[in-house]
Amino acid sequence: MNNKSPILKKNYWLNSRFLLLISLLFFSISSFSKVTEENIKLKVDFIVETIKSTSLVANSSPSYFQIGVVGRGSEIRKIKAQLDNIFQGVKIQDKPVKVVSFSRIKSIANVDFVIISGETKIKPNELKAIIGNTDYILLTENLPFGSSELNYAVTPNDKIIYQVNEKALKKKGVKIKSQYLKGENRVYNQKDWLIELGEAQRIIRSQVKTIKQKKNIIKSTNVTIGKNKKVINAQNKDLVIKDSTINSQRNWLILAITSIILISSLSLLLLRSNKLRKVAIIEVERKNKEILDSLNYAKNIQKAILPNDKELTYIFDHHFILFEPKDIVSGDFYWQEDNQGLSFFAVADCTGHGVPGALMSVICSRLLTKIVKEYQISNPAKILDLAVKELAIHFSKSDVIVNDGMDLSLICIDKKSDRLYFSGANNHAYYFSKGVLHTLKADKQPIGTYDQRKPYTRSEVVLSEMESIYLFSDGYPDQFGGERNKKFSRKRFRNMLMTVQYKKVEEQQRIIKDTLSEWKLKEEQIDDICVAGIIFK
Numbered sequence: 001m002n003n004k005s006p007i008l009k010k011n012y013w014l015n016s017r018f019l020l021l022i023s024l025l026f027f028s029i030s031s032f033s034k035v036t037e038e039n040i041k042l043k044v045d046f047i048v049e050t051i052k053s054t055s056l057v058a059n060s061s062p063s064y065f066q067i068g069v070v071g072r073g074s075e076i077r078k079i080k081a082q083l084d085n086i087f088q089g090v091k092i093q094d095k096p097v098k099v100v101s102f103s104r105i106k107s108i109a110n111v112d113f114v115i116i117s118g119e120t121k122i123k124p125n126e127l128k129a130i131i132g133n134t135d136y137i138l139l140t141e142n143l144p145f146g147s148s149e150l151n152y153a154v155t156p157n158d159k160i161i162y163q164v165n166e167k168a169l170k171k172k173g174v175k176i177k178s179q180y181l182k183g184e185n186r187v188y189n190q191k192d193w194l195i196e197l198g199e200a201q202r203i204i205r206s207q208v209k210t211i212k213q214k215k216n217i218i219k220s221t222n223v224t225i226g227k228n229k230k231v232i233n234a235q236n237k238d239l240v241i242k243d244s245t246i247n248s249q250r251n252w253l254i255l256a257i258t259s260i261i262l263i264s265s266l267s268l269l270l271l272r273s274n275k276l277r278k279v280a281i282i283e284v285e286r287k288n289k290e291i292l293d294s295l296n297y298a299k300n301i302q303k304a305i306l307p308n309d310k311e312l313t314y315i316f317d318h319h320f321i322l323f324e325p326k327d328i329v330s331g332d333f334y335w336q337e338d339n340q341g342l343s344f345f346a347v348a349d350c351t352g353h354g355v356p357g358a359l360m361s362v363i364c365s366r367l368l369t370k371i372v373k374e375y376q377i378s379n380p381a382k383i384l385d386l387a388v389k390e391l392a393i394h395f396s397k398s399d400v401i402v403n404d405g406m407d408l409s410l411i412c413i414d415k416k417s418d419r420l421y422f423s424g425a426n427n428h429a430y431y432f433s434k435g436v437l438h439t440l441k442a443d444k445q446p447i448g449t450y451d452q453r454k455p456y457t458r459s460e461v462v463l464s465e466m467e468s469i470y471l472f473s474d475g476y477p478d479q480f481g482g483e484r485n486k487k488f489s490r491k492r493f494r495n496m497l498m499t500v501q502y503k504k505v506e507e508q509q510r511i512i513k514d515t516l517s518e519w520k521l522k523e524e525q526i527d528d529i530c531v532a533g534i535i536f537k
Helices: 005-053 074-086 124-130 168-170 190-196 200-236 242-305 309-315 355-374 380-395 490-500 504-520
Strands: 065-070 095-102 115-116 138-140 150-154 161-163 318-324 332-339 342-350 404-413 417-426 429-433 436-440 459-462 470-471 529-535
Touching: 005 074, 005 138, 005 150, 005 161, 065 074, 074 095, 095 490, 150 190, 161 190, 190 242, 200 242, 242 355, 309 318, 309 332, 318 429, 318 504, 332 355, 332 529, 342 355, 342 470, 342 529, 355 380, 355 404, 380 404, 380 417, 429 490, 436 490, 490 504, 504 529
Parallel strands: 065 095, 065 115, 115 138, 138 150
Antiparallel strands: 150 161, 318 529, 332 342, 342 404, 404 417, 417 459, 429 436, 429 470, 470 529
16 A cells, blocks of 8 residues: 555646646636627627617607617627616616617618617618618617717727717707716727727737747646656656556656647637737728728818819908818818809808718819809809709709708908808808907808798998908817817807907917817817908908
């Protein structure tokens, strides 16, 4: 018995070490397999928060508040199952909650809130048809920035980022809790959206470091195995019983082979995961580059339709244009034309910003030029009336209902008769005469779809009595900022103009731009901004 006890102890130690290595490997594999489930839970938590943070008068069944999930993949089925469990026995807008599935966007009906998974392929025309035009709230995943009402994505470090299309939601009457609007993970522009998704590169570097550490562990384990083999050989010389010696050697061999196989499998698993992530990052970077290249090309196209400074200086000796797009391209634009001895100038704000707004700006700019040049219309009010009709004709060729349009302020200068004529769609203009600020009021109706439409009116001012005039979009007065994070407001805007009215035109532009920067503080720009000033005296 005394001769066998060292062998029994040695076998017990070997078996314990073998079980420990197996446990560590399966723990690593189990942790890796849980990533997907944790990712789904992260998405579900955000979806629930979004549903509770938004509200819209329900238009579905009078008996239920219905949530629609669109898609056929395994992920969306798991999301629906978790939502069913979470909202069991819960009421929203005093109605019990019911979660229903739809295989296609066209089949959506009788719902209050719709979730479209990132697995679901969406055609651009399908998405455009429902943005801002439905009686439900829309939440999408992994769409390009600014192309949906509510859109979110999961970054590679398991962080939810999201963007809110406030204009589209406000249009349909959606109320959003301020805590949700000011969430630390909300992204306000395309640049920050791309930067957040680029965080994947940092994770790749971290995983490469982890793989190197695992390789060092393998190397250390192999050294330990080699040392243990020498110990076994030394002990075998002293063993009396041959069978015990054989069993001991066999156990050590099994342990060594098993350790190598398990550690190698773990390393291959980590390497494969790293490779998949690298492929995903390369694809994201490629798509982002394509998007940025397209946007920059669109920016050049949009810039080509804007009058250049040389053209404006020829018409207006002293003027400035403050043009600050929210994104790469803008929904705001300024326009100038001459015809029949008259000079026309406008500042316009098209529906939306970014790519949708930029497309509208190109259409509306060409429309104004056509009315003045081809139709020979010189009355600003008649120009706006005809713009409404022409825009309706332009969009009538499509089966999709389009509610887009623009707000603008338009002036016509007739130097021969010493008159300035003004007409506006929602956007006023301010002018100074004898040091006093006056308002040229616009009609409260847009260029576009409007139920209670009336003919536009025209205001008239003696040109020689005017000192200066300012046209602007709503982006500047609506910008949030200041110590209390409120809108700049039209009152502050008028007061600012009164302080700069007698300064040189370059100084006016600088003060107006610096005032905006100081007001914003750390707040993101919420809309496109365009301010034009023309100095007559």
